[in-house]
Amino acid sequence: TRSTRPQRMLKAVQKNATKGNPQSVISAIDYFCKNSEWAMNVGDEKGSILDSVVTEVNPSTVLELGTYCGYSTVRIARLLSPGTKLITLEFNPAYATVARQIIAYAGLQDKVTLVEGSSADLIPQIKERFGITTFDFIFLDHWKDRYLPDIKLFEECGLLRKGSVLLADNVICPGAPEYLEYVRNSPRYESRYYPAHLEYTKAEDGLEKSVFLG
Ligand SMILES: O=C(NCCNC(=O)c1cc(-c2ccc(F)cc2)cc(O)c1O)c1cc(O)ncn1
Ligand SMILES: [Mg+2]
Numbered sequence: 001t002r003s004t005r006p007q008r009m010l011k012a013v014q015k016n017a018t019k020g021n022p023q024s025v026i027s028a029i030d031y032f033c034k035n036s037e038w039a040m041n042v043g044d045e046k047g048s049i050l051d052s053v054v055t056e057v058n059p060s061t062v063l064e065l066g067t068y069c070g071y072s073t074v075r076i077a078r079l080l081s082p083g084t085k086l087i088t089l090e091f092n093p094a095y096a097t098v099a100r101q102i103i104a105y106a107g108l109q110d111k112v113t114l115v116e117g118s119s120a121d122l123i124p125q126i127k128e129r130f131g132i133t134t135f136d137f138i139f140l141d142h143w144k145d146r147y148l149p150d151i152k153l154f155e156e157c158g159l160l161r162k163g164s165v166l167l168a169d170n171v172i173c174p175g176a177p178e179y180l181e182y183v184r185n186s187p188r189y190e191s192r193y194y195p196a197h198l199e200y201t202k203a204e205d206g207l208e209k210s211v212f213l214g
Pocket of ligand 1: 143170174
């Protein structure tokens with residue numbers, strides 16, 4: 001039977017990247033998406049903004065919602081201080097299987113805990129299952145209609161502290177209008193929009209960075 005796009009992306013990484021070299025994995029995926037098949041990775045333009053925010057925050061506790069093939073997982077994990085791990089949630093088992101292999105090819109498996117399941121189920125379990133009190137940095141890149149309910153869940157579960165940084169992909173395309181309205185109008189967040197483009201295209205998109213004020 002025909003391979004899937006994530007499987008073809010993995011093959012491209014195994015063919016064109018160097019094992020244990022995260023930058024070469026990132027470049028191989030971007031090359032595949034620009035020259036072979038578009039895929040919904042955060043991409044190089046928004047990825048550079050992600051890099052700068054992660055570097056600025058230098059987080060000790062990190063959560064990513066929406067692993068997909070692990071592109072942004074590799075981008076984030078390669079910047080973390082030694083001993084720091086990130087938790088990434090993926091609902092789709094086929095995506096998770098490819099992501100584990102791409103993360104391992106980059107040599108970052110010891111810095112990543114990939115959990116399969118829905119954010120609605122997993123967020124309330126995080127404190128107990130992973131011994132986390134609060135997150136320093138959260139990257140939202142999963143189902144766009146889950147951004148708002150999940151940020152409310154973070155608040156309810158006490159997973160945010162004064163200064164926690166949330167960075168959301170695709171706030172313009174496909175869009176997360178209710179989430180934007182919430183973080184931009186809530187007195188509990190300081191929000192800033194980083195304009196960019198939908199990965200590998202000229203369509204408008206961007207990242208929204210929101211700092212929890214406590
Ligand atoms: O599709 C699941 N997650 C990906 C969420 N991410 C996106 O949907 C996403 C989409 C786009 C996008 C933009 C323009 C366009 F024309 C088509 C797609 C871009 C992005 O950067 C994303 O991040 C999924 C499946 C499943 O079965 N269970 C749980 N989650
Ligand atoms: Mg995205």
